[in-house]
Amino acid sequence: MRLVNYGGNLELFIEAPGEYSDYYMCNPSVARRYFFMQNTVPDPPNDLFLKEKTPNGYRIFVVGGSTTAGYPYANNILFSRILQFRLQDVFPDKKIEVVNTAMTAVNTYTILDFIDEIIAHKADAILVYSGHNEFYGALGAASSESLGRFRGFVKLYLKLQQAKTFLFMRDVVGLLRKWLSDLLYEGDVTKPSATLMERMVGEQTIPLHSPIYQVGRQQFEGNLRDIVNKAKEAGVRVIVSELVSNIRDMKPFLSVSTDSLPPAEEVYRHAAQLEREGKFELAKKTYTRAKDLDALRFRATEEFNVVLRRIAEEIEIPVVPMKSYFEKASPHGLIGNNLILEHLHPNIDGYFMMADAFFDVMHEEGFVSERWDSRRIHPEAYYRENWGITELDKSYADLRIKILKGNWPFKPKSVPNRALIDYEPRTKADSIALKVWIEDINLERGHVQLAEHYEKLGQFDKAYKEYKSLIYITPHNVSPYLRAAHMLIKARKLNAALPYLRKSLELEDTAFANKWIGQILLDRGLTKTALLRLEKAAKIRPQDAQLIYNLSGAYALNGQFEKAKKTLKRLEKLQPDFPGAQDLKRQLDSLNK
Template identity: 25%
Template sequence: MLTSAPSLSLTDRGGLRHNLLVGLVGVALVGVVEFGLRLAGASPPNDLFLRQDLETAAVYVANPQVTHRFFPPGLRRAPVAAPFAAAKTPGTVRIFVLGASTLVGFPNPPGTGFPKFLKLMLADAYPEQRFEIVNCGITAVNSHCLLDFTREVLGYDADLLIIYAGHNEFAGPYGPSTPFAHVGNARPLIRAHMFLQRSYLYSALQELAFALPRWLSGPAPAFNLQLVTEQVGVFDEAHATTVDNFRDNLADMLTAADRQNVPVLLGTLVSNLKDFHPLRSVCGATGGPEGLRIGETIVGLNGHTGATENYLRSVLQEAPECAAAHFELGRLYLGTGRPAQARAAFVTARDLDRLPLRAPSILNQVVRDAGRTDGSVVVSDVEAAFSDASPGGIVGNELLTEYLHPTVRGHYVLGRTLVTGLPAFAAAQGWGQMRPSAIRSFEEYRALLGTTGLAEALARNNLILFLINMPYSSPPIILRERVADLIEAQIDAVVGLPAAQRQQFLGRGGAAFLAQAAGFAPGARQPHLQALVARLQRDRG
């Protein structure tokens, strides 16, 4: 039998009004505190660029504190973008390049990243057109951060966006392997958290939360890949969710650009296949914990190809997802003249790495699928260009410094690949006739960069340190050999420096560092390396 709903008593109504009033007062107090914090400038601004009104003109400068939302203290990196005019010069094509540490040029000397090559190449390829390149690269950011930056830079009279990003989706902010801010993998929750992080009150509370551990246990750790420890398997739900998040973030970036009628050039991602051992593997009893037994067993087989291949296949029969076994199988195939099989094995090894610092194949597929037939979004196949420029079509140390960052020559290849994709845009028809033959050789452009031998030597030491700190549970022999090779190359390079630069290198502790780094090399090579370093230290002339 239906009855009417009971009506609220006067007491109930009074309680409801009281609760509503308390809630409104609470919201008002939060608003007052937020307004007061903003008025006092109690938190860093959130925008990537800040306007400065100079005597001559207004400019936008990179906000050095923009990453305060994404990283804890000690792990924050500032943008590298140079200031640009608020009012664009008529006739100028303004290009914003969005991405992470590859844009910064790490670990090479400053000013050697592909945005610099872009600027030089565009001036040659389109001599009648003036270009302005704004490098928005920031170390360790990913598509969650770049979505915010994309929406912002579209308001600065952009003519073209270039996006080269995707390697940091797992280990960057909000990713499942991140050592930074992590609130779960659900994108709506991540976006809500990022919205709250724009609040000055929330930011102040976040800084307090960061400060408490430092007060209790000392300074925060330095920026280091060894902070990345959370494993993600290719068949884990977190892996699939991360791919979906990247796809959705990229789609939102492209939608925002489309609304402003700004075309976008996307680059596929390149990573080291041939010369970078997977960081984490699951390899069963035959391969040992994380595949640690594989390298030892291969050494014990003394180069017997058939026995080595049989052993690796037995590991994969027990543990098909063992990235280390696929990698070693790739090396065996390459050494026995089977490059196609080698490349397939190396790709599988990368995609199965349980610390996915290198973008797996599926993320490149997302980038390729984002291209549009109307020419508003063009995909430049950087991965294919690097393969074409690599021995046997397999990318390795020839063009990459470690797991994914290009060498200076690699940046040249990346820049050239992007430039050759520009004629596909309708807007490019107004830039004049492109002259691809005017794009000069790597050696010619490198001479224009003006990098000193000392800067290259210091960068090489940084690379050696970076490799030594790779987050392996036990460093593989291929990494130790790579460090030994770099130490030898470094000593040769330093010996060839002008005396003043050599003295600066030694004065900054460069040789002392090499002596310490030599202890990371394979034992058989350590005495020779130590002798070379000692000779360098004695020869200070």
């Protein structure tokens, strides 16, 4: 089996392709370790990190499920990416790498399986936001991808799957399970029209404190303890975060009553009544109780926060008080649609808040360095106001949420999902968002198409913002930096273009960036520095008439008149009628009279 590489490479980290071969990236196929009942599987974000860690490097790995993966947004709204930019601003002398390994529908089993590989790649810190998927995430106690309720057996499975023969046997069993699923459950586990959220549910009804609930809680506690202990033994610092969810505006999915517990729906209605009466603190406790009583376990109970805080205290690691951040930003402390899109995924403001919360704890606990230069710490609002986000990002996320809410458990399984049928694009961004979804092109291409649309209309500022968004989606790609700068140049905002041009040179030495940096510096009167840039650009692109003209002028401004004349002769061969060339020639000739 190993000779034919059955199952492909399922390592967590692989060499990045092409021009990024100096980097590692998360393996897009790594989820196949855990999903053997699904035809399509989730993949992690597109973070890169250097194969050879620099002496000034600080490497952070971020682990978790769909919230940590930024659902329903693209990679520009990852809280980990926002955090990386914030940390890099505070520590410009360090190479800050933040690698997000999160995926939709995974839980602490996946993180535990990842931890040795993360440690082996010279982690300095690990940030954990996980717990909502313990029941229905891959290998979870009530998941369609479950291997049973005995944690020791699942851990053994995770070790055995490294053998190709075992993988083959697993997949044969998986095919049989799919066949039985289609026969017994009408294909709910694998049907392509269902969301992954729907397909992952194996056992729906899990009353609070029931035997299967206890299995999920113990699974979370045991796995989290193992994760933290492994990291600590390796000298890697860990931060765990409290879990947050929508308690006010998301009623329980499944209400059941037991001999000792009231129906969740009844408790939720009582909470709403308490809120109407102005009894907000009691309403918060009651909304939270209703969420915990929800027998369809897509939201972690408060007991999970108690567990993670207890583990953190025992092992002496910091906890992010995420609930207090969200409560302080919510009217009367009731977390709802103001920060959460549906049951638990934050909106854009919520993801920025998550980044702020982790940043604050890292600051308080002296991560990266004991000393933080407070003069380099920008206020939280600075990043929210200056980040690369456009209407396309919002439209695409809104469409994904509409599709999610059009399916079970938000709607009965008998009701067809009309999200796409009823969707009426109102803007160009809406139309492209729909195109991205239907035609299965990536959102990056959507941003380029929208930018090109704006450029044709002469709306260069709007085109620039699309490329700015792309910078935050693919920060290692030089193209969006150059295109963003180009749009600013066309909008005659040369000073605003300069930072993008300079940043692009850190990724690739291009004629375009050197040329325009040289031109902008010439306009500022910095003739010597400008000349160096223009000379470099001319070596890369000797046939660029505009560049050669600028270079001739730069030589003249630096008093190098013979070089200016020689360069002008080059221009005459390239383009004899170049505008302004004759005037420059007359000026140079007059210097010899």
